[in-house]
Every structure is written in structure tokens, then in C-alpha cells.
Amino acid sequence: MNHSTWTSIARRQQAKLSPDHPASNGRREVSTWLPIHEWTETEVWQHIRTSGVPYHPAYDAGMTRLSCSLCILGSRADLLRAARLRPDLAAEYARIEDEIGHRFRNDMSMAEIIITAANP
Structure with a gap:
């Protein structure tokens, strides 16, 4: 894992x-x-590992x-990794995506995620 960068510009x-x-x-x-x-x-990760949290x-x-x-x-x-870690859940999302005729995200369907995850 690469934990050397900031995770959010915002x-x-x-x-x-x-x-x-x-709140004031x-x-x-x-x-x-x-x-x-x-x-x-x-x-952050060094502190977590050192502290044992x-x-x-x-x-x-x-x-x-x-x-x-x-x-x-x-x-x-993360989506590709999650599809590899939880293939049954990804398949269920793809089934629902197909059933409702709507993509998981505008830029990628769950079916595309599953195919890409299977062929890294």
C-alpha cells in the first residue's frame, strides 16, 4: 500500500x-x-501501527x-479491489444493474468492473 500521499485535496x-x-x-x-x-x-499509518490501535x-x-x-x-x-474481494456482492450488483437498466456509475458499469477485476 502506498500511504505517502494526501488522500484528499479538499x-x-x-x-x-x-x-x-x-454550532456556535x-x-x-x-x-x-x-x-x-x-x-x-x-x-498516520506509522502511528496506528506503533500504537497498536x-x-x-x-x-x-x-x-x-x-x-x-x-x-x-x-x-x-478500490472498486476493482472490492470486486476481487467480494465477487458474490459484485455479481449481485451487476444483476441488479441489468435488471433496472441503470449503470452502477456513469463512467463504468458493475459488469465492466467485474471484467476488469478478473483481468488485471
């Missing part, structure tokens, strides 16, 4: 400390603090994020 652009205006009111001021905001992904085994299988197993927001690489 996250990188956030301030480490910022006011949370919707005339009696209290609420702030959002991102204590590990400046860490790289590599540093349990984490989901899907990361060791190569997933870069966790959500639904086959998430429409997932990267192409």
Missing part, C-alpha cells in the same frame, strides 16, 4: 483550526480542530478508504 485545504459557525451561538463558540491535519498518510483489515487488502464495499464514490482501484 481535506488538505482545510484549516487546522477553524470556527464552527453553525451567542453563549458558546465552537471550533473544529484537526489535530493530525499536517500528517501525511504514511505518518485496531483498524479494519480491508486496508491490509489494499483498500484506500472504507464505506460501502462497492461504493459509487470509490476510486477505480
Whole structure:
């Protein structure tokens, strides 16, 4: 796994400390603090492994994020990996995709994901 890069440009652009205006009111001021905001992904994983904090085994299988197993927001690489890890679920998605006549994502169908996953 390559954990040396930032996982989100939007996250990188956030301030480490910022006011949370919707949660604040005339009696209290609420702030959002991102204590590990400046860490790289590599540093986060080093800390997790050093501390012994349990984490989901899907990361060791190569997933870069966790959500639904086959998430429409997932990267192409994560979708291919998920289809390899959970072929029965991918097949069920493809069956439903065919049944309703709608692609899993505009840029790729689940059937395409399954075929590509089978031929890396």
C-alpha cells in the first residue's frame, strides 16, 4: 500500500483550526480542530501501527478508504479491489444493474468492473 500521499485535496485545504459557525451561538463558540491535519498518510499509518490501535483489515487488502464495499464514490482501484474481494456482492450488483437498466456509475458499469477485476 502506498500511504505517502494526501488522500484528499479538499481535506488538505482545510484549516487546522477553524470556527464552527453553525454550532456556535451567542453563549458558546465552537471550533473544529484537526489535530493530525499536517500528517501525511504514511505518518498516520506509522502511528496506528506503533500504537497498536485496531483498524479494519480491508486496508491490509489494499483498500484506500472504507464505506460501502462497492461504493459509487470509490476510486477505480478500490472498486476493482472490492470486486476481487467480494465477487458474490459484485455479481449481485451487476444483476441488479441489468435488471433496472441503470449503470452502477456513469463512467463504468458493475459488469465492466467485474471484467476488469478478473483481468488485471
